[in-house]
Amino acid sequence: MSQARYPRALIGLHWLTLLLIVVVYVCMEFRGMFPRGSEPRDLMKAIHFSAGLTVLVFVLVRILMRLSASIPPVTPPLPALQKLAAAAAHLALYGFMIGMPLLGWLLLSAEGDAIRLWGITLPALVGADKGLAHTLEDLHETGATVGYALIGLHALAALYHHYIRRDDTLRRMLPGTRG
Numbered sequence: 001m002s003q004a005r006y007p008r009a010l011i012g013l014h015w016l017t018l019l020l021i022v023v024v025y026v027c028m029e030f031r032g033m034f035p036r037g038s039e040p041r042d043l044m045k046a047i048h049f050s051a052g053l054t055v056l057v058f059v060l061v062r063i064l065m066r067l068s069a070s071i072p073p074v075t076p077p078l079p080a081l082q083k084l085a086a087a088a089a090h091l092a093l094y095g096f097m098i099g100m101p102l103l104g105w106l107l108l109s110a111e112g113d114a115i116r117l118w119g120i121t122l123p124a125l126v127g128a129d130k131g132l133a134h135t136l137e138d139l140h141e142t143g144a145t146v147g148y149a150l151i152g153l154h155a156l157a158a159l160y161h162h163y164i165r166r167d168d169t170l171r172r173m174l175p176g177t178r179g
């Protein structure tokens with residue numbers, strides 16, 4: 001088996017992005033525990049917004065790094081159909097990680113709310129529009145549900161490769177020492 005791994009920076013960004021996505025989901029799932037307008041609920045929403053926008057920043061950095069980094073091949077090589085499925089799945093995940101924060105930013109803009117990234121106010125992407133806000137909210141909620149499925153399938157695929165196919169797909173992305 002090959003000991004080739006992704007560059008450490010990409011590995012770190014992968015796992016930090018996952019952690020941020022967990023924070024995003026946890027904040028939205030737990031905000032309902034608090035009454036509307038309460039400080040804890042507002043804090044959950046603020047963290048959700050900032051963590052989501054940070055996912056966008058991290059993913060854009062990851063894309064730039066992937067374009068310039070040498071990506072280790074899977075050992076043993078994947079069959080053509082699995083390679084195609086992996087590429088499609090990664091494209092869907094990147095679309096999710098870019099699309100969801102942008103939808104959230106658009107949603108806050110359409111609601112006329114301030115868009116804050118860890119205290120820094122960002123510009124609105126569109127003007128206030130209640131109808132558009134409602135449509136964007138529906139899309140954002142649907143995207144969140146799709147995200148659960150994408151993340152679950154990604155994790156299952158990693159486990160499939162590790163335990164059933166016994167290739168180095170998962171090991172290439174695990175944090176830790178090289179080789």
